[in-house]
Ligand SMILES: C[C@@](CO)(OP(=O)(O)O)[C@H](O)COP(=O)(O)OP(=O)(O)OC[C@H]1O[C@@H](n2ccc(N)nc2=O)[C@H](O)[C@@H]1O
């Protein structure tokens with residue numbers, strides 16, 4: 001038996017850090033949304049008791065460091081599953097880019113294995129298990145648009161944001177999330193207005209969404225990698241309505257509504273960046289069918 005599960009990337013329309021916690025993590029408030037840029041995770045049932053990872057991307061580990069492997073192992077141990085799985089991951093989402101590719105692969109593995117191994121878990125139960133793998137996995141289990149709190153694992157569903165294009169530009173570098181959080185000075189933060197972003201989405205007000213994008217990790221990554229600031233400047237110059245770094249970076253996204261402007265920005269950036277994509281937000285949550 002085989003199952004193909006889509007694992008979409010996310011962007012953070014807003015990312016605020018409230019404080020550093022005693023456990024070393026940061027208390028966050030984030031507005032996250034899934035986009036139409038996805039890895040394909042294929043799960044094949046094995047009768048033997050083992051987890052096998054296949055990936056042709058040299059930046060993706062094919063052992064227990066892979067987040068999809070960790071998802072399978074967690075389910076096996078927690079529910080005493082004696083069957084195995086071969087997980088083949090076809091990457092489209094750039095790695096270590098602030099787009100939660102690894103977390104989304106893990107979430108796709110949780111959703112798919114729930115079916116393949118007949119576990120009968122709800123989306124809420126899978127999301128709770130996901131938080132043991134990484135802070136972004138719970139959101140990725142649900143997809144759609146959400147407010148994420150805690151270290152990222154407390155999820156409140158939001159409506160789909162106004163329709164627009166999301167242009168993503170990734171420079172030729174990868175970023176370590178842990179390092180970016182480590183370098184953040186929590187006493188020197190200009191906080192984005194998360195409530196206003198929630199209102200903007202609720203009112204389907206595109207201009208207001210553009211006004212309230214903000215990410216407190218941006219300054220840290222911009223200082224480490226000046227090329228991220230250059231990409232931001234270029235996106236603004238080519239006419240994006242809002243420009244922001246996603247997560248810990250280095251991917252920058254721009255929002256536009258008009259097709260012609262999307263093409264101008266896309267073509268203008270292609271020469272300067274490692275990878276450029278123009279995609280839609282997905283809007284809808286995943287369902288368990
Ligand atoms: C910054 C964000 C924004 O969505 O995304 P990415 O840039 O990774 O996509 C997330 O908070 C990343 O989530 P995720 O990548 O799952 O993080 P984890 O594996 O749980 O943690 C990696 C490291 O980041 C730091 N970390 C993570 C989350 C958090 N709320 N506070 C932290 O301080 C910790 O040092 C941790 O050891």
Ligand SMILES: Nc1ncnc2c1ncn2[C@@H]1O[C@H](COP(=O)(O)OP(=O)(O)O)[C@@H](O)[C@H]1O
Nearest residue numbers: 065066067095096097098099100101102103105
């Ligand atoms: N399935 C996976 N896909 C991508 N990276 C993975 C995966 N599993 C583990 N990793 C590791 O996680 C790190 C962060 O990956 P990723 O999720 O792409 O970035 P980000 O945390 O910036 O969103 C990578 O450097 C990689 O070594």
